[in-house]
Amino acid sequence: MDVQARIERALERALSYAAGNNGQPKQLVEAMRYSVFPGGARVRPRLCLAVAYSCGDPAPEASDAAAAAIELLHCASLVHDDMPCFDNADLRRGKPTVHEAFGEPLALLAGDALIVLAFETIARECALVPERIGPLISTLGRSVGMPYGIVAGQAWESEPEIVLEDYHRAKTTALFSCATTAGAIAAGSDPQVWYGVGDELGNAYQVADDLRDAVSTESELGKPIGQDERNCRPNAVSELGIEGALARLVGHVQAAVDAIPPCPGSAQLEQLIKSEAKRLRPKSLAQHAA
Amino acid sequence: MDVQARIERALERALSYAAGNNGQPKQLVEAMRYSVFPGGARVRPRLCLAVAYSCGDPAPEASDAAAAAIELLHCASLVHDDMPCFDNADLRRGKPTVHEAFGEPLALLAGDALIVLAFETIARECALVPERIGPLISTLGRSVGMPYGIVAGQAWESEPEIVLEDYHRAKTTALFSCATTAGAIAAGSDPQVWYGVGDELGNAYQVADDLRDAVSTESELGKPIGQDERNCRPNAVSELGIEGALARLVGHVQAAVDAIPPCPGSAQLEQLIKSEAKRLRPKSLAQHAA
Structure with a gap:
């Protein structure tokens, strides 16, 4: 089974338990499914499974569970982040946000x-x-809770x-380093050697997010742009300028690749990271490609 | 160490990990502490520890953790429940609610x-x-998540x-049956025989909550009253009247006591349940005491 199919199946399986058979409030079931399907790039669970594969993946049900859990936590953070008391966003993945579609109470729940x-x-x-x-x-909790998670x-x-570094590390990077370390734990391997790969890719992702928020179009992203500037939020573009942010992005991607320990799946993992880096770069900045 | 001290210490310990030492957002630390301290009656963790005690409590760090986790989940539900998109309550435990004191974003977080x-x-x-x-x-998740938790x-x-029964069972009773079953699990005992005690006490608590919402004063409760009627929410008083609701309360308390399996701590547990039942009865209905 390919990686994408494994992820969707693991998520379907998790959601099926939440849906229940009888005596459940039906709209919340719908709101949960709406938050998770159809997904975005599923980059965090793909990263988790790629690391598990590199470690031999001897317990695929555990790595599938870790991948699904990470994506569920990511989706939860998007739903709450979009709510009126935060970004007040009306669009996510090209469709109305959960609170727009179901109302604030069901989005919170x-x-x-x-x-x-x-x-x-x-x-x-x-x-x-x-x-x-x-x-x-513990790894999941650390990446989403207090004091250093989402x-x-x-x-x-x-x-x-x-503090820009603490802010970015907690808001974005933590769930990436969780993805690589959880993939290793699920496979019974040492998570520490995998921390750097997720950490650097997470840093790259945060810079790319800042770049896209500054220079992409709403139709390209499927969500509102200019959120950082509108909310006076510190970001890599305001700190470094577009050229400087692009250079930092390239540096973090290379550092992520360099952090991959010698293992059977290293080539595949390098390819995943590089294709992500390409996908993340705003189209309007294609001419800046390194 | 007495039970109340164990609970507060376990909560302090949990919160100390969330507080971090460096690089954490300080206001959220404060908002979390404000949500948890000073507490209410701590009835759910007391119930959890009473069951663990009845089962010999061979691993007190596990039963303390279960008791603290249950109270943390209870506090989380109160914070979210009080928010403007739900009850929009401004008072809880006699002080401003978390969103009143810290704003909606920090309350949600x-x-x-x-x-x-x-x-x-x-x-x-x-x-x-x-x-x-x-x-x-698993037990905690079932009692707070979908499809049958808070x-x-x-x-x-x-x-x-x-569906009134499904609504009450999920919103209130689930965390009570969690308290008794988690106490047994933490002590390495069979949780199933303890389910009924928590389930019946939870039912009693829900009826008592409905009664207090209907006939108590705001100063007696430390939170707004008349919430059910204002929000057109189904409840035991509108369904059965005050006399009928009182009779149901008494029945559930007796059923909880009857469900206690033979064990060394049964007398203590019976006392806990009966003192809770007395505390829960609105003062203005004292003359109805059975």
Whole structure:
């Protein structure tokens, strides 16, 4: 089965447990599915599975669960981030945001339910490798919770002064380093050697996100642009200019590739990272390609 | 150490990990602490520890973690439930609600962070009994997630027609049955025999909550009253009247006591349930005492 199919199947399986058979509130089931399907690039779960593959992937149900959990947490963060009290965005992946489509109460609850489902999925699917449940829960928790995960990143936006590096590391990078380390844990390997790959790719992704927010069009991204400037949010473009941000992006991608340890899947992983880097570069900056 | 001190210490310990030492957004740390301290009656964690005690409590760090996680999830649900898109309450435990004190963004994030912290706490504290992490995560997840946990209960309020029993079971009862079953799991005992105690006490609590919302004063409760009627929410008082609701409350309390299996701590547990039942009864209905 190819990687994309594994990811979608693992997500379908997780959502099927959340849907229930009887006695459940149906609109929240719909809002959860709407938040997850159809997906974006699924880059974090693909990264997780690529690392698991590089480590031999001896327990595919565990790596599938880790990949699905990471994507569920990512989707939850998008749903809450889009809400009126944060970005107040009306468009995501080319369709109305969850709160636009279902209202604020169900958007808030869909985010909550997806967070819970992520942890439940690990506990449920790792029955054959129960010794990996604790490390996976800890790794996921660290990447989304306080003090250094996604919610911390969001919370920086409420601080009187933002430390740009802490903000970016928490809001974006943490879930990328989680993807690589969780892939290793799920495969029973040492997660530490994989931390740098995710960390550098996450840094690259954050810079690319800043670039796209500054120079892409809404139809290209499927979501509103100019959010950083509108919300006076610090970002790599305002700090370094477009040329400087592009150079930093290229540097982080190379560092991610360089961090791959010697392993059977290294060529495949390098290809994944490079194709992501190409995809992330705004079309209007194609002439700047290194 | 007495039970109340164990609970507060376990919560302090969990929050200390969320607070971090460096590079964390400080206001969210404050909002999380504000959500958890000072607490209410801490009835769910007390119930959890009482069951663990009844089962011999051979791994107190695991039962402390379960008790703390349950209270963190309860606090998270209160923070989100109070927000403008739900109850829009300005008072909780006699002080301004989290969104009143810190703003909506930090209230939403505090709830998210407390949910994540609950699961992390289980993974972190159960290092000596790692085989209990999976069952505890599953039990917690079931009681707060979809399709039958707290978020499902909240989501019923967005449905065109509410099934009262499903609504109450998800919104209130699920975390009570979680408290008793998690106490048993943390102690390495069979959770199933403990399900009924939590389930019946949760039912009693829901009826009591409906009664207090209908007949108590705001100063007695420390939060706004008349919420059910204002939000046209189905409840035991509108369904059964005050006398009928009181009779149902008494019935559930007795059923909870009857469900206690023979064990060393049964007398203590019975006392806890009966004192809770007394505390829950609105003062203005004291003359109805059975």
